[in-house]
Amino acid sequence: MRSYISEPNKHIQDYLDYYFDGKKNFEYAVLLNGAWGSGKTWFVKKYLEKKEDQGKKICYVSLNGIAKTSLIDEAIFKSIHPILGSKGAKLAGQILKGTLKATVKIDLDGDSKSDGSISGGIPKIELPDYLKINDNFILVFDDLERCELKKEEVLGYINYFVEQEGIKTLIVSNEEEIKDNDEYARKKEKLIGATFTYIEDQNLAIQSILDEISKSELKTLLNSEFELIRQTFNQVGYKNLRAFKQTVFDFERFYKKEYFSYKDSFDPEIFKKVLKAFLILSLENKKGRFHKEILNFNPDLQMEVPKKPEDKIAEAVSGFEGNDAQEFYKKYQMGMEGYIFNQKLWDQILNKNIILDETINNELYESYFRLKEEKPTWLELMDFWELEATEFDLLVNKAKYEIEKSSYTHTTDVLHTISMLIYFKEHNLVHFNIDSLLPLAISQFKQLFNVNDRIRKLEDSSFREYSGQYGFYAKDIPQFKKFMDDIVKSYEEKYIEKNSERVEELLDLIENDAWLFAQRIILNNSGESLYWDFPILKEINSKEFASKLCKISRYNSNYILSGLDQRYSIQASFNMYIEEKDWLDEVEINIKTKILPSADKILRAKINLHILPKLAKIKENAVK
Incomplete structure (x- = not known):
C-alpha cells in the first residue's frame, strides 16, 4: 500500500509524482495554493525530502521579501551551487536571468580578481555531475504572495525556466493575498498548467510539530495529550501553524519534569493543566488578545450599565473582572485558578522569557499541590x-x-x-x-x-x-x-x-563591602538596589555612620560618598534628599564636632580634604 504524506492531499502527491517523475516536457508549472499557516509549506518540504531520497536535485527558493530579480538569481545560484554560493564566493552581476547575454564574473577566493567567466543565458560551470541541472532537477518557488516584486513580473521571470529550459517547476502561494489584474491573469494562464488547493491536514501538521521536540520524555507526554493539544488549538481559533510551532517550542524550553512532581511522583493532572493554560495564553498573546501583559484585559467603560449582583458574583468566582475579561472566561470556561500561575508569572514566562525555578515551584505548590493534598475548608465552602x-x-x-x-x-x-x-x-x-x-x-x-x-x-x-x-x-x-x-x-x-535588621546590615556593609552598600541605596540594574526609594538611612544612627565613614579607607569611602551623591541627585516622584536631609546634616555635624577635633593629622587631612568637600558637593548636587 502506498504511503502518503497527507491523506486529504494524496491527489496532490499523486499528480506531483506524475509531473516530476515522467519524461514528458510539460512546458508548464504547477501551482499549489493554500492559506497562510495551513501547513502547505510543510507538506511541500516533506514531499521534496521524498524526492531527494529518490535522487532528485532540489532548488528551493523562498520569495519572501525579495524586491528584485537579482536576489532570486543569487538564491537559485546558492541552492544549485552551495560552494560557489557561499560567503567565500562573490557574485558580480546577474547569474541566471533568461535574457542575460553579458559575461558573469566570479571571484572564488575573495581577492576581488576574476577567477573565470561564464557566458550565455545559463552559467556553464564545470562542476561535478550531481550539481548540474538535468532531468532530475526540481525548481520550487515558495511564498509568491510575499514577494515584493509585481507578481506578474515574477511569473514572467519563472516562465523562462519552464518554457526555455524545460525545468519542472512548482510554485507555492496563498492567492487570497494576491491582488489579481489582467497582466497577472495573462501570465498565470500562460505559465500554470495545473492548480491545486492544499487541504489543511491539522492532525498531521500538529503531529509533525510534536515530532520536532528534542526532549524524548516531553515528546512522549505531548503525544499522550494530542487530543487536548488539538482541541485547545481549535478552541483558540488562531489557525496559524507557525505561531503554534513557536508556542510548542516555547513550552519545550519551559518544561522541567520536577515542576510537575511532588514527593517524587509525577502528577499528569497538573501537567495537563499547565500545558493547556500555556497553549491558550501563548496563542492568544500571539493573536494580539491581551493589552501589553498576559491576562491584561480592556477596562469597562464608565457609562456602561451597572452589573447585576449575580454577575458580580460570577466575576468574583472566576477571578475575571470586566466584560472583556468575562468574554475570555466564557470562551474557555476556566476561572483564574485554571491558569495555575498568577498574571505576573505568566507575563514573565511568555513575554519576558524569564523562567525562575523557585518562583514556578512555589506557585505550583501553593496553587495546586498543597490545595490538592490538604483540601482547605474554604475551598470546600466555595461549592457551598x-x-x-x-x-x-x-x-x-x-x-x-x-x-x-x-x-x-x-x-x-x-x-x-x-x-x-x-x-x-x-x-x-x-x-x-x-x-x-x-x-x-x-x-x-x-x-x-x-x-x-x-x-x-x-x-x-x-x-x-x-x-x-x-x-x-x-x-x-x-x-x-x-x-x-x-x-x-x-x-x-x-x-x-524589619528596619532594625536593615540598619544592622548596612552598618556592616560600610566596613566590609562598601560597594554593596552603595548598590543598596541607589537605583541600578544589579538586582541589589533595595532601598533607592526608601528613606532607610535616617534610621541609621548618624554618629555611628559618621564614625564608620571616617574609619574606612579613602578608597571605600569613595563608594559610600558616590552612592549618596547618586541617591540624592536622582529625579523621581519623591525627594529622597528632603526625606534624609536632617540625617545627612547630623552626619556632617558629628564629623566636624565629634571626630575632627580629636583626629590625628592623617585622619584630619582625610576629613578636610576628602570627606567634608564631598559631603558639600553632595548637598550642592542634590535635587532640592
Whole structure:
C-alpha cells in the first residue's frame, strides 16, 4: 500500500509524482495554493525530502521579501551551487536571468580578481555531475504572495525556466493575498498548467510539530495529550501553524519534569493543566488578545450599565473582572485558578522569557499541590450550593474555629476563609459575629506573610481580587474591602519592623563591602538596589555612620560618598534628599564636632580634604 504524506492531499502527491517523475516536457508549472499557516509549506518540504531520497536535485527558493530579480538569481545560484554560493564566493552581476547575454564574473577566493567567466543565458560551470541541472532537477518557488516584486513580473521571470529550459517547476502561494489584474491573469494562464488547493491536514501538521521536540520524555507526554493539544488549538481559533510551532517550542524550553512532581511522583493532572493554560495564553498573546501583559484585559467603560449582583458574583468566582475579561472566561470556561500561575508569572514566562525555578515551584505548590493534598475548608465552602445544610454548617463552624485558633500556615487560607465568612454573613447564611474574627485574621496574616525588601506596599490590585488563583467571593463587600485595607497596613507595619535588621546590615556593609552598600541605596540594574526609594538611612544612627565613614579607607569611602551623591541627585516622584536631609546634616555635624577635633593629622587631612568637600558637593548636587 502506498504511503502518503497527507491523506486529504494524496491527489496532490499523486499528480506531483506524475509531473516530476515522467519524461514528458510539460512546458508548464504547477501551482499549489493554500492559506497562510495551513501547513502547505510543510507538506511541500516533506514531499521534496521524498524526492531527494529518490535522487532528485532540489532548488528551493523562498520569495519572501525579495524586491528584485537579482536576489532570486543569487538564491537559485546558492541552492544549485552551495560552494560557489557561499560567503567565500562573490557574485558580480546577474547569474541566471533568461535574457542575460553579458559575461558573469566570479571571484572564488575573495581577492576581488576574476577567477573565470561564464557566458550565455545559463552559467556553464564545470562542476561535478550531481550539481548540474538535468532531468532530475526540481525548481520550487515558495511564498509568491510575499514577494515584493509585481507578481506578474515574477511569473514572467519563472516562465523562462519552464518554457526555455524545460525545468519542472512548482510554485507555492496563498492567492487570497494576491491582488489579481489582467497582466497577472495573462501570465498565470500562460505559465500554470495545473492548480491545486492544499487541504489543511491539522492532525498531521500538529503531529509533525510534536515530532520536532528534542526532549524524548516531553515528546512522549505531548503525544499522550494530542487530543487536548488539538482541541485547545481549535478552541483558540488562531489557525496559524507557525505561531503554534513557536508556542510548542516555547513550552519545550519551559518544561522541567520536577515542576510537575511532588514527593517524587509525577502528577499528569497538573501537567495537563499547565500545558493547556500555556497553549491558550501563548496563542492568544500571539493573536494580539491581551493589552501589553498576559491576562491584561480592556477596562469597562464608565457609562456602561451597572452589573447585576449575580454577575458580580460570577466575576468574583472566576477571578475575571470586566466584560472583556468575562468574554475570555466564557470562551474557555476556566476561572483564574485554571491558569495555575498568577498574571505576573505568566507575563514573565511568555513575554519576558524569564523562567525562575523557585518562583514556578512555589506557585505550583501553593496553587495546586498543597490545595490538592490538604483540601482547605474554604475551598470546600466555595461549592457551598452543592452541600447539604448540615455539612455546610459543620464546615462554616470549622472555618470559624480555624481563625479563632490561628491554625493556618498559609496566608491564602486566612484571606479566603474571611472572604467566605463575610460573603455568607452578607447573604444571611451565617448569623455569628464576623467582626471579632477580623483582628485575629490580620494578626495571623502578619505573622505568616514574608516581607520582601523590594516590596514596601501591597499595591498590586490583583492582591485584593484573588489569592492562590481563586477569586475572593466577598471582594465587592465593604466589610471585606476594609479588611483588606487593614491587611495592607499590617504588611507595611511588618516591613517597618524589619528596619532594625536593615540598619544592622548596612552598618556592616560600610566596613566590609562598601560597594554593596552603595548598590543598596541607589537605583541600578544589579538586582541589589533595595532601598533607592526608601528613606532607610535616617534610621541609621548618624554618629555611628559618621564614625564608620571616617574609619574606612579613602578608597571605600569613595563608594559610600558616590552612592549618596547618586541617591540624592536622582529625579523621581519623591525627594529622597528632603526625606534624609536632617540625617545627612547630623552626619556632617558629628564629623566636624565629634571626630575632627580629636583626629590625628592623617585622619584630619582625610576629613578636610576628602570627606567634608564631598559631603558639600553632595548637598550642592542634590535635587532640592
